[in-house]
Amino acid sequence: MKHYLTSVAAAVVLLGGVGATLADTIVVQPEQETVVREYVKKEPLASVNLLGVELKLGSSVPDKVELREVPNVKYRVAVINDQTVLVDPDTRQIVEVLH
Incomplete structure (x- = not known):
């Protein structure tokens, strides 16, 4: 049982890292x-x-916010x-904050 919990915890950490990495790899061209x-x-x-x-x-934008094409x-x-x-229309996650 202890081995199983350790494996589950490791998987959660790895998956969390993958999500963060994917969010960091989005590049919006100038x-x-x-x-x-x-x-x-x-x-x-x-x-x-x-x-x-x-x-x-990576922050999620609520459904009540209209996304304009x-x-x-x-x-x-x-x-x-x-x-x-800028928001990914499929995930509603912010991919760029314009300053």
Whole structure:
């Protein structure tokens, strides 16, 4: 039983590391950032205020936040707490916080 629990604990740690590694490997090209910035200037998005939401890579965006499609960009854009973020539409995880 002790060996089984140790194996399960090791698997959980490894899987957690894999998720963190995947989130770190997403690279948003500078050209995509430029397209997004220009889009947001032309098509201003209303900021959604979310208390207690930390805007960092890998954070999940709640379903109530509308994700807007940007032409020629894989990710979707949203403005949360006056901060523009790129979000993976499949996982709703933040892949880039634009400053």
